[in-house]
Amino acid sequence: MIAISSHRPLADSMEYARNQLFAKDSWEEVFTQIVYFGQPQFGLDSPKTIFIESEEFPRISEMVAFAAEQSDWCCLINADIV
Numbered sequence: 001m002i003a004i005s006s007h008r009p010l011a012d013s014m015e016y017a018r019n020q021l022f023a024k025d026s027w028e029e030v031f032t033q034i035v036y037f038g039q040p041q042f043g044l045d046s047p048k049t050i051f052i053e054s055e056e057f058p059r060i061s062e063m064v065a066f067a068a069e070q071s072d073w074c075c076l077i078n079a080d081i082v
Contacts, residue, residue, distance in 0.1 A: 001030075001031055001075060002032060002033045002034070002035060002073070003027050003031040003033070003034045003035065003075060003077050004037070004066060004076050005035070005036055005037070005076070005077050006037040006038050006057070006058045006063070006079065007020055007044060008020065008079070009038075009039065009041065010041050010044070017043075020044065020079045020080050021043055022080075023079060023080050023081055023082050024043075024046075028046060031048065033048055033049075033050070033072070034046070034048050034050075035049075035051075035052060036051050037051075037052050037054040037058035037062065037063055038051065038052075038054055038056075038058065039051065039053065
């Protein structure tokens with residue numbers, strides 16, 4: 001299953017950064033691929049992760065359109081959900 005999310009820049013808030021990094025670590029074990037809409041972020045990157053450039057606040061419709069093009073199951077998930 002592919003996880004699709006957007007993220008806050010890690011430098012914006014230590015609290016959000018900690019929560020997003022903790023969530024990302026938990027996703028590595030269960031998702032086949034992790035897709036973030038937004039600028040690449042060191043710390044969220046991995047061999048399973050791709051970043052899709054988008055506006056600062058990507059539209060859910062953009063993420064759903066991407067999901068519809070995939071051959072695997074996808075889920076939209078908040079970047080801080082473990």
